[in-house]
Amino acid sequence: MLIRNKKTSDCSESQVTDEFVYLNRRQFMKVTSGVALGVGGIGRVAAALQEGNPLSPPPSLKPSFQNIVETAYGRSDKISPYDVATSYNNFYEFGYGKNDPKEKSSQLQTRPWTISVEGEAGKTGVFDLDDIIKESLLEERIYRLRCVEAWSMVIPWVGVSLATVLKRFEPTSKAKYVYFETLHDPKQMPGQRGNGLDWPYREGLRIDEAMNPLAMLAVGMYGSILPNQNGAPVRLVLPWKYGFKSIKSIVKIRFVETMPETTWSLLAPSEYGFYANVNPNVDHPRWSQKQERRLPGGVLFPNVVETKMFNGYEEEVASLYTGMNLKRFY
């Protein structure tokens, strides 16, 4: 995603395409000439491919969860390698490069971790994460993650249905939306020290979207705890929406009556809407959303796939948007 830098002129070209070309050139060099390059971004993808798609977290992380309930979600999708999902990230609190989150997030303190629950609900207050999400209720769901930048991955998440958690706070009839906030701590999050986004990172959902069974609060992936770069210790996963809605490292949940302001729609309202449903028929103003690169992929095998309406979850979520003009409410 592009960060608008007010001090320099706006990017003239599609930076998405530029980055694609740039990363693939690096991978091409690696594959064809064997030149030792700094491993990072797609370089890691190539490395993962050569090592035979390691799908598991490193042994040091295992075992971390017992008795995760398997679900039917995504059983037919080919899972992205663990190394790719944990080294090609967007988590701007740790920098704007795809490898920054992995390289700069290792010091993030994820325990104890509290979430402040506020607003239109019967039970509000500050809760410990381990009291909100009981390990005995964890399930695994394999979901496609489609970034607005036109790449995607398939990730086996570990977590619980968002609705189950939200209902326990007893939202009132005034709770029409729910708002989420990421930790704001420039000491731990170097990306928050400079210019960039207007911190803290903020997201929101209509309450019926939040209560849809697909919406998930994840605390793990690949059978193990969430790596910091993927939003430890707890994040949203909303597979029918562009990745930026899936807010990481959540510290606040607020039930509200009116549509909350969200980071990306505040920054560039003509480019990033509140709904941000994956939609191949609504292009981003600067690039097409008809296709996506399913990672890993390279210059020889770019692995481009057609983007599906609601990222292929139409059956589960289309009824949320009946009668809505999805070109207008993008």
Ligand SMILES: Nc1nc2c(c(=O)[nH]1)N[C@H]1C(S)=C(S)[C@@H](COP(=O)(O)O)O[C@H]1N2
């Ligand atoms: N707090 C926070 N949450 C965030 C982001 C971020 O920069 N900060 N990036 C978003 C974007 S653009 C995407 S695509 C996904 C990426 O999740 P992943 O790195 O686990 O693949 O996280 C989303 N959640």
Ligand SMILES: [Mo]
């Ligand atoms: Mo994204």
